[in-house]
Amino acid sequence: MSTTSNHHHVLIIGGGTAGITVAARLRRKGVSGITILDPSDTHWYQPLWTLAGGGQATVELSRRSERSVIPPGVEWIRDAATAVDPDARTITTASGTELRYEHLVLAPGLQLDWAAVPGLAESVGRDGVSSNYSPEYAPKTWDFIRNLRSGTAVFTHPAGPIKCGGAPQKIAYLAADYWRREGRLNDIRIVLALAEPTMFKVETYARELEKVAARYGIETRLQTELLSLDPERRELTLADHITGGKETISYDLLHATPPQSAPDWVKTSSLADPASPHGYVEVDRHALVHPRYPNIHALGDVANLPTSKTGAAVRKQAPVVVRNLIAGMAGHSPTGGYDGYTSCPLVTARDKMLLAEFDYDLALAPSIPFINLKKERRDMWYLKRYGLPALYWHGMLRGRA
The missing domain is CATH 3.50.50.60 (FAD/NAD(P)-binding domain)
Known part of the structure; x- marks a missing residue:
């Protein structure tokens, strides 16, 4: 070679x-x-x-x-x-x-900058901390989700450009829907910390995602990101960029999206x-x-x-x-x-997806005619799971x- x-x-x-x-x-x-x-x-x-x-x-x-x-x-x-x-x-x-x-x-x-968050590099993959941004850790995420019966689950999105910007939210919705179907959702507190000022940069999709988060009872924190974590105490610190304040949360599950560069x-x-x-x-x-x-x-x-x-x-x-x-x-x-043009296939449930397509001007740029792509759809989940991999x-x- x-x-x-x-x-x-x-x-x-x-x-x-x-x-x-x-x-x-x-x-x-x-x-x-x-x-x-x-x-x-x-x-x-x-x-x-x-x-x-x-x-x-x-x-x-x-x-x-x-x-x-x-x-x-x-x-x-x-x-x-x-x-x-x-x-x-x-x-x-x-x-x-x-x-x-x-x-x-x-x-x-x-590159994934795991070390940019103190405590993350040595914690990911064990004791309830995982990330779907690595093939090594994605299966661990599912293990932690299906074994959680009660407690606090935190999902984070860092500041700065990252690949697949919707991924930090998608896993939160997949987890919440699973816990709902298993009858555990009322026993689990879900916190979604997003460094962005809105749920999504395109208002049409942001409104839909706000409804999705509300449906699952997710506590959404905007302009908030993971500052550090203490794996021994199973505590993490969130930084609120609006107030400048910090909040410490005890977690049972953490899905962390690492900063990227x-x-x-x-x-x-x-x-x-x-x-x-x-x-x-x-x-x-x-x-x-x-x-x-x-x-x-x-x-x-x-x-x-x-x-x-x-x-x-x-x-x-x-x-x-x-x-x-x-x-x-x-x-x-x-x-x-x-x-x-870009597209974000936003999985919002275990059988639904919102296909967000837009351009530089944040104008909607739908590629599939004659159907309403402004709402969650079951057929779009099948596109995500089977159609897009085949296209790839x-x-x-x-x-x-």
Whole structure:
């Protein structure tokens, strides 16, 4: 799997959703000389982790080998990027190799900053503390949910951009609905702490989610985030950013979403957006091209774009990157434009989902005609559980959707 050359026509950093989708689309356009740099031998369909944490799927269903999703004709270097020099057009890898490129696509995703919350890194995965943001811990979430008979359950959402921004809420609703069906809901206090000023940035969906939370008796705390936890005492501290106050809560179950940021080598590079405290890559929000380096494109979680970081966003970003990359190869200006479309499949019960679709202007952007997508729907749950995974494996990753 090692490369035979240090010079690459198109070098894609990251073999996740964004990287594979771009590579597949480039190959379908007849582009050759494509290399993917990624250290992992496993490819994950991460949206299923929420359902795994809710006892509605298994983590194994989200796993494929990385080799199986690499498009034919694309070279795979199993190594990790550690530095980029956009002026010299080089990438340095963990093995010490220096790779040269003509065109660079940045799609390394983001990193989970567990250590940013004191007490979280050493607690997650045991004693009632879990997170669906890792395939290692998602099954633990379900164990803790189904074994809780009474007490206090806390679900948290950190400040700053995160992938799948609805996930911290979705698991709260899945858990609450399970406890309701088991007759335990009245014995369990549920606290949902969201760092955001509203339940959802689009008002239409925010109103619906407020109704969902009220239905389960969830105590919603806005502009509030997890400050620290004491695993020995099973206590956590929430910081209220409105009042500046702090609250200590004894917990029996905690689903914590870790703070997130760009990979360290990205945030310390000259490609990071000065406007992003989390180090995400600076790109034109429509062309997805770096403003100072026209041969560098970025998409997916690592791009500093004012929209949610989801696979649905990648599905719309990838064709734009491919179109503009090919235009750049021919010496032309970008011709493709991304309008900020993203989609958040918000699971609100064990058999219902609210499909939130919107663009940069927070205008609704429904993709399914003739049905009301402003409300929870049972058929949308089936889309989440069965339709979207099929679209992912057989459509997106093959450059067909």
